[in-house]
Amino acid sequence: MSALLSSSSDLTAWRTRVQSYPSPETYSPVHANLALVALRNSQVEHFGFTLAVFKDKVAIDANGNVLVLSDEDYTSLMALANQAVELPDTGSFRNTWRIDHPVTEKPIDRLLIAVGTDMKEVSVQGYDKVKKTLKDPVGDITxxxxxxxxxxEAVMKGREGYTFQRNQVDPESVQKVKSILGEE
Structure with a gap:
């Protein structure tokens, strides 16, 4: 499935190809326009925001930057997201794929992906670039x-330059996204 990405369109480098949205304060996120949202839940960051991608190819990152994705990056990102929702359901809360770690309190990266008018969730707990073994197999998948x-890996680029601080106030653009999700 990684074959979708050629070296020239490596999604982990999407930030190097984005453009700033003209007049970012004027962008008004609408729920019906959501394509993909990435959130992070951890012991210290209960409703962490990573990235929102809209059907008009606009993205809002964790720092509140309003960006415009290239056509190729948007298409590749959504192709991956659409493949992710086709994976078998894990049967666990929030459809979470759990990486086998010796400790249980690992962050959960939540992916909300638009399917028709609904948002389907796929989550990964304890994501690690190297460690891939699941705590519990999903069917025959280990x-x-x-x-x-x-x-x-691609959506985590939405957290580049972001540092969580207790009691911080989210940037206005992030607040707008959280409000249309109904999770503040």
Whole structure:
């Protein structure tokens, strides 16, 4: 599934190809326009925001930057997201794929992907670039599917330059996204 990405369109480098949205304060996120949202839940960051991607190819990152994705990056990102929702359901809360770690309190990266008018969730707990073995197999699958690893790697670029601080106030653009999700 990683074959979707050629070296020239490596999704982990999407930030190097984005453009700033003209007049970012004027962008008004609408729920019906959501394509993909990545959130992070951890012991210290209960409703962490990573990235929102909209159908008009606009993205909002964890720092509140309003960006415009290239056509190729948007298409590749959504192809991965659509493959991720086709994976078998894990049967666990929030459809979570759990990486086998000796400790249990690892962050959960939540992916909300638009399917028609609904948002389907696929989550990964304890994502690690190297460690792929699942705590509990999903059917015959014993390792994290590469499509999920590729998607997590790409969306985590939305946290570049972001540092969580207790009691911080989210940037206005992030607040707008959280409000249309109904999870503040």
């Amino acid at each position: 390792e994290l599917p590469s499509v999920l690893g590729d998607l997590i």
